[in-house]
Amino acid sequence: MAGLHKSEFTNPVIRWVDTRMPVFTMMQKEYGSFPTPRNFNYFWNFGALAMVNLMIMIITGIFLAMNYAPNTAMAFDSVQRIMRDVNYGWLLRYVHQNGASMFFIVVYIHIFRGLYYGSYKYPRELLWMIGVVLLILMMATAFMGYVLPWGQMSYWGATVITNLFSAFPIVGDPIVTWLWGGFSVDNPTLNRFFSLHYLLPFVLVGVTFLHVVALHITGSNNPLGIDVKSPQDTLPFHPYYTIKDSVGICVYLMVFAALVFFAPNFLGDPNNFIPANPLQTPADIVPEWYFLPFYAILRSVPNKLGGVCMMFGSLLVLFVLPWLDTSKVRSARFRPLYRPFIFVLVVSVVILGMVGAHRPEGIWVVLGRVCTAYYFLHFLVLLPIIGKFERPLPLPESISKPVLGGGGGPLPAGAAAKPMEKA
């Protein structure tokens, strides 16, 4: 009969399954023989690390949820019980809590990689946009997770962030009431945040799948930013990159373990050791470190609606990045004019992070405004202009040439004339 898949596997059990449901063929194609540029550096580890991190969050989260009580009267105490009484509860919680920080470190580096090597450009625009969706989903998940332990910073963070929506005229207040399920952050809010905090990681899994589907159509970018031209330019994913990724995973786990076992509260806020009190606002409301740059943008604008729009805008601008950058050359290695500015962007985002951690007074107000201005200037003004005026350096002829061809380094301009035409 027609309909059976022709499997190349010889093991009879695998073959029997594979002819009926070719998942083994698919895995072999996408993760075994998958042709991958041969010149990856360690920046290309961070996608795999993000996947590992997501799995760690889901596994620890599911076991935490077995002992967590999503009720305002019990939530704080149930988390303390996890820490003191539940077997290895402290480990589950510290891994989950610091895992969120590790996740953002990994993803921010992953995004920087994309910015530096131009991975958002043709033909990977959609892949990049799906990535931005992943970032936003992750932020929503982490925000709602942080509310669950129901400490002071959980409560007031939730209050301040949900109130952002009240900035919108007319629809604002009904939206906030709807988000809360009441007239303040309260038990209905905690319940729904728990429900959504459980759901969204699985949505992340689904969207990550789409991210990989898109990746495996276009193939990976690489540090040179030039296209793969022949099989010589690639290596099979396994064993070359499974091994390279494993090295990265070991280092990542060492950093992770150092955080969990030696400084588990280093990145946390002491206020979250105090149970939520709806009648007393802590002296300073500070979000988790990974939200600080965005919080700083919010506070840099002296107008409520303006601040909220700029904050959301700072994420949304990433969606249109592929069309804002007018240069056809991907890797910043060959973009002498663009290269310094990407570092200025990184510095200003780091400064914004520091601004977000301080009271909006004195020098911090000025720094916040300057760096917010630069952030938007970079994407909306500099990127379109630089691409028009920049003279890119000569691109190498192929990925394999510098590696296999003996010479190393880019070839003379004449040899690279073709990719240069557009520039």
Add this chain to the structure above:
Amino acid sequence: MADSSVTSPAFPGASGHAGHDAGKRDFLKLVTAAGAAIGVGAIAWPLIDSMNPSADVLALSSVEVDLTPVVEGQGITVVWRGKPIFVRHRTPAEIKEAQDVKMSDLIEPQPDSARVKAGHDQWIVLIGICTHLGCIPLGNKPTDPRGEWGGWFCPCHGSQYDTSGRVRHGPAPLNLNVPPYAFMSDTRVKIG
């Protein structure tokens, strides 16, 4: 799908009536799509609305507050619908300050008289939630920082309110809200 079937061999001779049938099919497609849209909406709405405040949350609880222990210059905080309510006993100087301010100096201009009950000028009752992003401003206790205008000071992003609860310094865009309330007697007030 439907369009291609018009010319498909499965309907020999149907092409003669194609225009006629196509019109009918378009109509059927529209009706089906509209029906599906209404159906989806009808299913989605209960889900969305289930997230709005439930009947028990809505049940308009009201609280009565005895004002006798609140001395001049002092304020108390009571809870109504899960929100902090500020009740402050203003000094004559504070009342005068609140009444004398020029409307043009205000971010959301409102006379003091519109924010208190006539004959009870010394009492100001406010929802104690900063109109910026919802923190609880400091200033009810005489020992709290009250900001430059002697009312309330929000520690979160530095908004300041005067002795009538009107915003005088951003980022808050609006005055502190006045909840619905009524005096039962000179020393008792019912909020809600």
